[in-house]
Amino acid sequence: MLLETVRESVLAGNGPVTPSAVAAAVQASGKLLGTAGALAAAESINAELNGLGPLQQLAHDPSVTDIFVNGPDSVWMDRGQGLERSSVQFDSEGQIRALAARLVSAGGRRLDDGSPCVDVRLKGGYRVHAVLAPISTSGTLLSIRIRREETFTMAELREGGMFNEHIEALLHAIVERRLSFLISGATGSGKTTLLSTMLGLSHPSERLVLIEDAAELNPVHPHVVALESRHGNLEGGGALDLGELVRQALRMRPDRLIVGECRGAEVRELLTALNTGHTGGGGTIHANTAEAVPARLTALGALAGLNAEAVKLQVSSALDVVIHVERTPLGRKVGSIGVLTESLDGQRVVTALRWGPEGLVRGPAWPDLNARLSASSPREEDTTAWCLPVGFDAPTMIGYE
Template identity: 80%
Template sequence: MNRRDNRGREHRRLDAVLLETVRESVLAGRGPVTPSTVAAAVQASGKLLGTAGALEAAETINAELNGLGPLQPLVRDPAVTDIFVNAPDSVWLDRGSGLERSAVRFDTEAQVRSLASRLVAAGGRRLDDGSPCVDVRLSGGYRVHAVLPPISTVGTLLSIRIRREETFTITELRAGGMFCEEIEDVLRAIIRHRLSFLVSGSTGSGKTTLLSSLLGLSDPSERLVLIEDAAELNPVHPHVVTLESRHGNLEGGGALDLGELVRQALRMRPDRLIVGECRGAEVRELLTALNTGHTGGGGTIHANTAQAVPARLIALGALAGLSAEAVRLQVASALDLVIHVERSQTGRRVSSLGIVSDAGVSQTVVPALTLTDSGLARGPGWPLLAARLALGADA
């Protein structure tokens, strides 16, 4: 055991020396730091590593200089969607079935902070005592959120969301257990009949995955304009335009929020207008757009249940200066239904579909289809939803 530990310490020491040697070499040269320049620098270092050792060293050092450092091997698993660093010896990941502790370890807290600072800098922002909480998107599909002490009481925190280029078809999602065949038929009909909808659920429940797949069902002749804080939607469709919000620069200028992007999108002749995540004042522009002939649009929203969505919309509308009554009137004519997704021990699944109903002074989401322990149950909203989708209440 002691001999193995000594070998591990010696390997880490050699890596540190080699890393510093290669770092100085590649940074002293001209041009970008690429895997090939790193490999050449490893070979030129004179270390006798052998072919396999040289390849491993080049890969490790390239991850330290350009990638996610010690976390890079976790990205190779296509099932990993999130990585969390809570401490040097506490790294967690999510493959879709809940959080799992990883065997990856950092040597020191300083190493975690250094990685966080480098990733944030690569996104064009700064992580320091003046900006201790930063969120950036990086090339390669990574969305990085970092928090420094003393805001974090346990050390540097890293949360990394991985955007996979692969998009699942609606049939593949059903095969993976996200919903049954009856719900698939309803989801297809929702897109075909251009109902406006929101996908609700908690963080990591599969809202974006489902929304991407649904948008892929849109008619190829339609123009999809997607507005996101960080580009995550990637529907398989021939005509997709994506607008991404922009944070202010170090001087605080140049910011473009989602509300402004929605206004710009209305001038781009969208057939479907989608806000990737409604979480602020942009809900005003989205509801306005859905009330001006832009049917078949929608987005995602954080909510505990489908029935909680009207209250969430009122709270978000308040951020835009809208009264509860103004939000209720807008929602009544803008939104048709809510699709709620949740995560369980068996994975992510569509748990309910509900019709948005306006009953006098109150607004509710009436259950149409609900997944129960005994199977799929039809609720009081089913006859109305079936009629809108031309499915037949007894189908």
């Protein structure tokens, strides 16, 4: 078999497994493949030795953001319109396990019976999660998220249908007026994409410190510092969690402190930072609706040893706005913008703007949001008053609740 012959030839050498070494081994194999066949074979074998194996062809599609392997004949991908079944297939369960073990090993960790669930980040922007049987009842599972270097502008997101010109103006204002915000939504709804684009609106003189479990944010901005958490090594030492990184970031004089995704006890440090003068920061959070965000924050606060009342007090003065993004049959969309408020029923996210069947609708929290925007300014030298964008009062374009 050509793959086995080339693999043995390349691995027998002392140098690194490079594309040129693979191409030379293919040529030296003596197989009569022709120019096109030799190039295709070299690319396929290089993917098998260095890349994602049979999945590499999916990764070459710039629209693919996620790849899922559930079995030899069950490979799925996401190109922004929901999950689609791919025509890619593996020869066997063993081939999937071998690929998973190699990818995890490349990330400095091990995948075996003693460590059957592993998450690693690889060069090239791949975040790989692997699960072995019997933890997985259907064999080896692979989930690969691909970080694309391309960053969209607000205009491009608007043209793609994520929001209209009214919400675009409001998102600009939220950043410019330094309101602290969270972007909520389900997995794959576009939270990170929107956050990265919004951060690019920050003033060039500001210092952005980004804290992530796996680096995905790439805002177009001249002064960005990124910190990434680290798993323990094979002996379990050397781990750095997000909470510790937030504490370190506070010593780096950030103008905006961003936690890519609030998913654990680090929410305590983030809320503390936003309450001590670091306005204009925020991050993303998993939630099915904007209204579910207070309960999610309470649950995350409990992981940090905070009771519900302590979380409530922290959140009430730390966060201003919740921007909720949704996945629709037509793509990703900003579904609503809400304000965190107090009520007799406890802490709530009250709608300021939302999309309804009749179009964009102003909710009961619109006056509160407008007041917060009017009371804030991005920099001391900026005295420009916040004004409603043209068209916000047009009843044919925006309804009322």
